[in-house]
Amino acid sequence: MTGAPGGADRSWRSADPSDPSAARNVPALLLTLRKAEFTGSIVVASTPGGTIHLERGLITAIETPGAPAVGTLLLRSGRIAEADWTAAVADLPSGAHGDLGAVLVARGTIGAAELETVCASALFDAAFALVLSRPGGWQVAEADAPARIALRPGIEPRRLFEETARRVSLLTRLGSPPGALARVRIRPAGQAGAATAGIPARYRELLAAATGRRTARDLGFALGRGVFAVMLDLVRMDARHLLHREPAPAAPGGPAIGLRTPPAGPPPGVTGPLPRRIPGRRAPVGADGTPERRAERTGPSAQAAPPVPTESTWQTEKTEKSAP
Template sequence: MSGPPDELSHDPAHHPARHPAHRPAGGRAHDPAPPVPPAARNVPALLLALHRTGFTGSVTVSSAPGGTIHLEQGLVTAIETPGAPTAETLLLKARRVGEADWATAETAASAARPVDAPAAWGGDLGAALVAQGSIGATELEAVCAAAAFDGAFALVLSPPGSWEIAESAPPARIALCPGIEPQRLFEETARRVALLTRLWGPPGELARTRIRPAAAAESAASRIPVRYREVLAAATGRRTPRDIGFALGRGVFSVLLDVVRMDARHLLHRETALPAATAPSVAPRTPPSGPLPTATGPLPRRVPGARGAGNAGGHGRPDSRPEEAAGASDGPPNAHRTETTETTEKSRP
């Protein structure tokens, strides 16, 4: 993709998607639903197939953190995921829309909802915000596009999981109209991943890294851009770039790009990255093939005060906790295993 989301050109003549507010009572068109592909090897292949059939509904991805991809006539109109701020978060946290105006728009959207529509369909909140003058239609479109691209980027930072297709799912209350072709979404996502990988490394690892200001940040505060100062103020040592994006009302990709550039200027201190979320194993547990070991002698006597052979004289507290000992070395986590293996190999005849 050649340009950022806010430079997208959406021509309704080429994208005949219907806005949620223009749907008939009940929220979905009365036309027969297009056939859903019976199988797909991954989510991108699924979205391409749904685009070809003009599918309207949602795809819920169950990876960590996962999310919901909303489609209208095969075009992606919104992506809601805990991994990236939605259009609602971008509008409220960045103070593009005030809370009072937001509450008024929610009331208006609910009142305009068709009588026979399900209660979960709260109405077209985006249209209500534009109608009451809280935000312009062009700006809202840019924010929705930015949130959709950022949501797609966040989804690829975690291992893929299963998915579920729903034709009767509630549409996003703030959605891009018309939506984005899946192929354009994939191209932009690939460009972002490639850029961060070239500048820093695996973006998924960077997204899980907690950051805080470095010692040089205070003296350089007057010479760095305002956006960098905002990141420094939000970097508490407990927050990841994703958390900072939610706090500031900015996209995760935008924050990650700033973090890379700030790290190159020695403005940040990076903590150890959080472990990647993985699904628990569901493999059946089988007993060992050989016989269980049996005790051949008396049980060892317990000496009061002795908590481990590593303590001087067998008394006192352990030298450190396991997690502190693991973080004390600058080498890789399994370096001690490599050294042990090399020593064993050398001792063999």
């Protein structure tokens, strides 16, 4: 899932299916763990990153700051009242790591079918959010606690890859690649107020929540909607000239290149007069008039500098750790 947006990265095909450490990316790892019927989690280190929960190799939940979780979708959308949610959490038989979904259903707070639908929606949306940023490494934890609300029995990895690729491809075909759309901030267009009478209610909610400081992710959290669903509506609203996209703000800290302040005093390690150069000589001479010779570089410092990592090296960089 954290391959190239749109599922273009197929390097998992060359991975050894019997060895998780041979996986070149998270999709390859998920396929390997599915064959091993692994139960545990994968912690993906990126921005925003997240945790992928698995049971017998099936993906049951994905938790990431990049997309609203099941609880956010239920509470912000009004499907469940705050008091009912708090009461269900208090009834957890096994503390914070109990099956909160089962408790909500047992209390009659939500139906089993509706909860399953929301769990699946949150899982697919979280996978979509993970591919919008450049991935880093990952860690595998066999003894990690399961998600409090999970989709069971879970989703096949290939099914998740296909749906994520479909969502990225759809937005791209509509002229709004999701990676770029995720970075812009939304505000209503000047003429949006006069055109709100005939638009769907969800469009009006987006216009009311779009303050010019919120991204699609922010709007999803505010309204209890998935990030993909919000992006799709924003693209359609943009086609109707209902909103304006604010450019992404510049990174804090100013430009990467700035004026250098010269240090005070002589450079470190200089204790005597500097060498002087005599016309006609290539090498400088010291204070006694004898030519100075450059010191030969030996040891590790004389070796060639390691190559600078590039954006394409992420496919083979990982910090996978598996419990014995």
